Every structure is written in C-alpha cells, then in structure tokens.
Amino acid sequence: MEALDYHAEERRKAEFNLDEMKIVWAGSRRNYELSDRVARLVASDPVFRKDNRTMLTRKDLFKDTLRKAAHAWKRIIDLRLSEEEANMLRSYVDQPAFTDLHWGMFIPAIKGQGTSEQHEKWLPMAYKMQIIGCYAQTELGHGSNVQGLETTATFDPQTDEFDLHSPTLTSSKWWPGGLGKVSTHAVVYARLITGGQDHGVHGFIVQLRGLDDHLPLPGITVGDIGMKFGSGAYNSMDNGLLRFDHVRIPRNQMLMRVSQVTREGKFVQSDVPRQLVYGTMVYVRQTIVSDASCALARAVCIATRYSAVRRQFGSQNGGPEIQVIDYKTQQSRLFPLLASAYAFRFVGEWLKWLYTDVTQRLQANDFSTLPEAHACTAGLKSMTTSVTADAIEECRKLCGGHGYLSNSGLPELFAVYIPTCTYEGDNVVLLLQVARFLMKTVSQLGSGKKPVGTTAYMGRAEHLMQCRCEVEMAQDWLKPSTILEAFEARAVRMSIACAKSLGKFSNPEDGFAELSPDLVEVAIAHCQLIVVSKFLEKLQQDIPGKGVKRQLEILCNVYALHLLHKHLGDFVATGCITPNQGALANEQLRLLYAQVRPNAIALVDAFNYTDHYLGSILGCYDGNVYQKLYQEAWKDPLNDTVVPDGYLEYLRPILKQHIRTARL
Numbered sequence: 001m002e003a004l005d006y007h008a009e010e011r012r013k014a015e016f017n018l019d020e021m022k023i024v025w026a027g028s029r030r031n032y033e034l035s036d037r038v039a040r041l042v043a044s045d046p047v048f049r050k051d052n053r054t055m056l057t058r059k060d061l062f063k064d065t066l067r068k069a070a071h072a073w074k075r076i077i078d079l080r081l082s083e084e085e086a087n088m089l090r091s092y093v094d095q096p097a098f099t100d101l102h103w104g105m106f107i108p109a110i111k112g113q114g115t116s117e118q119h120e121k122w123l124p125m126a127y128k129m130q131i132i133g134c135y136a137q138t139e140l141g142h143g144s145n146v147q148g149l150e151t152t153a154t155f156d157p158q159t160d161e162f163d164l165h166s167p168t169l170t171s172s173k174w175w176p177g178g179l180g181k182v183s184t185h186a187v188v189y190a191r192l193i194t195g196g197q198d199h200g201v202h203g204f205i206v207q208l209r210g211l212d213d214h215l216p217l218p219g220i221t222v223g224d225i226g227m228k229f230g231s232g233a234y235n236s237m238d239n240g241l242l243r244f245d246h247v248r249i250p251r252n253q254m255l256m257r258v259s260q261v262t263r264e265g266k267f268v269q270s271d272v273p274r275q276l277v278y279g280t281m282v283y284v285r286q287t288i289v290s291d292a293s294c295a296l297a298r299a300v301c302i303a304t305r306y307s308a309v310r311r312q313f314g315s316q317n318g319g320p321e322i323q324v325i326d327y328k329t330q331q332s333r334l335f336p337l338l339a340s341a342y343a344f345r346f347v348g349e350w351l352k353w354l355y356t357d358v359t360q361r362l363q364a365n366d367f368s369t370l371p372e373a374h375a376c377t378a379g380l381k382s383m384t385t386s387v388t389a390d391a392i393e394e395c396r397k398l399c400g401g402h403g404y405l406s407n408s409g410l411p412e413l414f415a416v417y418i419p420t421c422t423y424e425g426d427n428v429v430l431l432l433q434v435a436r437f438l439m440k441t442v443s444q445l446g447s448g449k450k451p452v453g454t455t456a457y458m459g460r461a462e463h464l465m466q467c468r469c470e471v472e473m474a475q476d477w478l479k480p481s482t483i484l485e486a487f488e489a490r491a492v493r494m495s496i497a498c499a500k501s502l503g504k505f506s507n508p509e510d511g512f513a514e515l516s517p518d519l520v521e522v523a524i525a526h527c528q529l530i531v532v533s534k535f536l537e538k539l540q541q542d543i544p545g546k547g548v549k550r551q552l553e554i555l556c557n558v559y560a561l562h563l564l565h566k567h568l569g570d571f572v573a574t575g576c577i578t579p580n581q582g583a584l585a586n587e588q589l590r591l592l593y594a595q596v597r598p599n600a601i602a603l604v605d606a607f608n609y610t611d612h613y614l615g616s617i618l619g620c621y622d623g624n625v626y627q628k629l630y631q632e633a634w635k636d637p638l639n640d641t642v643v644p645d646g647y648l649e650y651l652r653p654i655l656k657q658h659i660r661t662a663r664l
C-alpha cells in the first residue's frame, strides 16, 4: 500500500531535480550519502528517541543525555565510524551534551595551542575518551573581555609547577559546558604570572576529577550553575562553575605553542601572534555559521510544510479553503527565510574553506590572513545566528497557534538556539570587532596598501562612492552585477561615512565608543555583502540537474532583494539607489515569491531531514498533521487520568463552595 502523503500534489509541482538539489545542499554526493546514512541510523535507534524529553525532570534529562552519549560512543566504536561520521552522528542525536565541548573545543584547543609533545601526550587519551575535557574560559565577572579574566597561574620555579588560583568570587569559572558534572579535565584560561610579572591570559590543561572515582581533586570546587531557559532544551548540558584553591599543575601543562615558560621561569613569546590563544574561538565561530543554516533550514522546513497543509478562509462554493502558504504576507515572511537558509549554507561552505586556508598558512608561519579570518568568522557568526534566532520565532508565528505547542518542535529549537547569539562571543561585541577591522582598512586606503579578500571592494572606493544604479525596470534587479554593486556601494559608503565621523574625535577610542551603534550597522552591511557575494559566486559554478541552478538563482535574488527592501533606508540615504529603484526591487521581489511558491515544498525536502531530526508534528514529511496532533494530545501525562490529581484537594472545594454558601 502506498504511504499517505498530504504533500504529494505539492511535490508534483516542483520544477527541479530534487535529488540533485539534495546534493547541492549537502555540499557533494559523498556528503549527501554519508549524512543520509547516519541520519537514518540515528532515527531508527530507539535509544535516540527524543519526543518525550521536554517532560523530563532536569536529573532525568541529564541522565538521558549521558545514556545517549554512551550509546552514541558505542555505535561509533562498533561501526568504526570516521571522525566525520561520528560528528554527524552526534549532531543528528540532537541533544546538547558534554561531548560537544570535548570534541568541539577541548580537543581543538590542545591541537591549536599545544606543542607537538603536548599533542602526543594528551590527544590519544582524548580521542579515546579516556579523559573528557571542556573549555573553561568565561568567569562569573568576565566573558566578553577575555583580557579581564582574573584566574591566576603563577609559576613556582622551586617545584617547576604552576599554582592555579581563583582570587575572587568573580574569578570563578562560570558557564563552561560539560564542566558541571562530567569533565575530568579542562583547558583553563588564566593570567600567567612569572617572577611577579603578569603576561596576560594563556591556556592550561588541568585535571579536575579523579579518573577512578570522579571526585574533584584537592583544591577544586566544581558544580553545575543551574537551570537555563526553556524546558528540555539546553538543560541537557551541565554548564559548570569552578574554583581553584592553589591547585598545582606541572609546567608542561601550559599550552606552549604561542608562548613558553622555561624551567627557570623565563617567559618567551614566540613569533606566533598572541591572538592565536583565541584560535579555538575562531574555529568554533566558523562551525556555528554552518550550524546556523541547519537550524534555520529546520525551522523553515516545519513552517513551509505546515503552511501548505493549513487552510484558512476563502472557500468558494463549498470548495477547500486557501492554503495559508498562498497568502502573499505568508510568502513575504517565509520565503526570505528559506532563501536565507540556502544563503547561509553557501557562506558556511566558503567560510570552512577560508578557515582551512588560514590554518594551513598558520602552519607555514604565514599570519597575514588571520585578521580577515577573525573578522569574517566573528561577523558571520554574529549575523547568521541573530537572523536564525529571530527566524525560528517568526516560523513559530507562521504556524499560528499550533506553533506554540511543544510538539511543533519550534519552542525547543528556539530555546536551544538562542544562546548562540551570546556564546562564542556576544553578537554585538563581535560586530564591533568587524567594525574595527573595517575602519582600519578604510584608514589604509590612501597608503597604497591594496585591500584584499572580502574587503577587496574597498579598493574600488573611488568608483563605488559615485556610481549610480542603472535600474529602470523591475527585472533590471535580476542582473547579478547590479545587485553586487548596490551592496558594495552601500557597504563602502557607510564605512567611509563612519570613518569620517570618527576622524572628528580627538581621541579615536572615544569616537569608537560614541559611534558604536553606527559601527554595528556598518559591520552588518559588510557581512550582508559577503553573504550575497558568496551566493552569487556559488551560481558561477557548474550546477547539474534540471532546474536546480534556476531555483538557486531565484533564491539568491530573493535573499538579496529582501535585504535591500528591509534596509532601504541605508541604500537610499547613501545615494546608492533612488526611492523609485527601491520600489522596483520590491516589485521584483513579489514576482520572485510567485516563482518560489510551486517549489517551496521540494526546496525544503532538499534539506533531507528525517522526521526524527525535525522533531515536529507540523513539519512531518507526510503532512498528516491533524491526526498526529490529535493522537499526541492523548499522550500527555495530564490525560493519564480523566479527573486530574489535585481535584479533591483544590478544585472540588471551590466548585462546591456555592453549595456551602447556599446552605449558610
């Protein structure tokens, strides 16, 4: 018997080859096959069930997380999965866990900041999970300002050890994931002090708990910081607190790639830039951009499928009502998010390439592209996570009342996702880093130093400051060079205007602080330009499959023109376009939405998400939403009994009070 599919008609409407689009989304046929296999493996395993987790108490949820992590590890070993497959498996399990920090930060920190001897000693144990580690940087008093951390690591030449100490309450480590209850080790960031001199913040490998009894080692106070936002969600993670009372570690546990301390206690700064101490953050910010496209795609998939099932108003002669996806307002809210998911996917791919490139250069002692890698990872992390967090909430609203049900999957996705706007660098703080980079680039324009990479367009500032947009008809906005020039002109004009305003301040730092809201806008304009330009570059590639490239062109135009519409004030105020050209862009956008419409369901099918991973009744593949909602309601614990617990104590006395009152 053929399976029921409420979306069958929608799927028939698609004007492109879905299988080829799946490959474009996955990045390659190989990636597609790997991720498809691993996603199904997870979805079919009852241990990885997650439909009940919002009902669990914190303790039960945490134990369930430990159970899943242990089971995942067993599957990884038994099936001899590669590192890439293992990472995929953990991400499809879709439950924040200490393993994210062990594999995602502890190991990368040792790899990036440790010497080859330190790699040899620590990495084999970490890879086998004989030790489990976390990344302990943030403190109660300081997170963004890393240079303000207070924990000290004082070298004692007598014993050849560091003495780790938390001198104040605010120096307590606070937030590290996996620290609270699991990690046996941590990379701890502390101020290095030798001979009474403070050399700033460095990383140290510190054992926290006994490997036999899991008890904190002497001098260490460690625990969980408490419940976080939402039910289920990030509460599966044991974000922790940590204090040191003169804990001793051997000298060779300082991560010594960037700087060294000799046996005599001499501090040696190598020719590697000190910013490499921040290298793990650059790595993780890069992964967060790719993850943003996954989270956004997930929310959009749910909202799109549900919008095709849901009908409201407009029935004629007893016929069906209108599918809400056919309302132009629904399309103008949903389709830019669909386009953004694809845009973030491609910029994430490019950022991964950039990161790999900078890593190879660093190994060859070429540090020239580090500032750009920092600016791109910081800016794109900030922009993509802010958009995605807002988009998940918008998708909830696009699903009307049912979007607010836990089993729509959207509340939990929102609760898990929103801290990405804060962790790995607060989004505003990171945009200000991008702004600094841009202001520096502008200040060097007259010096003969040619801007390269993502700021190469600034080298054409003279042209971009005075060029005029040539759009006369709506369809002129479909020309890639027209779109690109409008975004470049807007970014360069905003940057130069800010640089000029900064020049009016006698103290540049005062100017930077005063103008910081404008500088944030400049950074956003630059990041949006990067995303648009990388989408356009993607379209230069040979993309096989009937209609696939055409769909991507439509999505790219939707992405760019919706941004132009949203930030029309910037484009018009900087004289990049006229108000009339802005209106033509909006007209073209409406035409593009009509072209997306028949392909919408297939475009979200291309994400290839299993129902298990989506975790949403509204987004399930077959679209059988109402029956599933109805069945699911009866599974709620409140429906275990017809009359609720508490009726006799609390309800009945109220309900019966009129009888007593009447008798009085």
Ligand SMILES: CCCCCCCC/C=C\CCCCCC(=O)SCCNC(=O)CCNC(=O)[C@H](O)C(C)(C)COP(=O)(O)OP(=O)(O)OC[C@H]1O[C@@H](n2cnc3c(N)ncnc32)[C@H](O)[C@@H]1OP(=O)(O)O
Pocket (backbone or CB within 6 Å): 087, 090, 100, 101, 103, 104, 105, 135, 137, 138, 143, 144, 145, 146, 147, 177, 275, 276, 278, 279, 281, 282, 284, 287, 370, 371, 374, 422, 423, 424, 425, 426, 429, 433, 436
């Ligand atoms: C399993 C698969 C993998 C999946 C991976 C998943 C991982 C797990 C996922 C989720 C779990 C949650 C993880 C969350 C973990 C955390 O949150 S860890 C803590 C993160 N903390 C932060 O991000 C702190 C943010 N603050 C900073 O980064 C810095 O302090 C600052 C950049 C804001 C300022 O630093 P400061 O030293 O004061 O710098 P400045 O004076 O502003 O700049 C000096 C120069 O250094 C340059 N620079 C700054 N940062 C970097 C960098 N990272 N790389 C390269 N260069 C950098 C800066 O541009 C300045 O340059 P100039 O002197 O040339 O202007």
Ligand SMILES: Cc1cc2nc3c(=O)[nH]c(=O)nc-3n(C[C@H](O)[C@H](O)[C@H](O)COP(=O)(O)OP(=O)(O)OC[C@H]3O[C@@H](n4cnc5c(N)ncnc54)[C@H](O)[C@@H]3O)c2cc1C
Pocket (backbone or CB within 6 Å): 101, 135, 136, 137, 138, 141, 142, 143, 144, 145, 174, 175, 176, 177, 234, 239, 419, 422, 423, 424, 425, 426, 427, 428, 429, 432
């Ligand atoms: C779920 C979660 C997991 C985490 N995991 C880890 C982990 O594993 N390891 C770890 O070490 N840390 C971790 N953190 C900590 C995290 O990295 C920090 O919270 C983050 O870097 C933000 O720093 P903060 O909390 O000090 O924010 P603050 O800097 O105090 O920010 C507060 C406000 O001040 C503003 N602000 C701050 N500085 C400036 C400025 N210079 N200019 C303008 N505005 C400014 C910010 O924009 C924000 O609005 C985690 C945090 C969370 C929420």
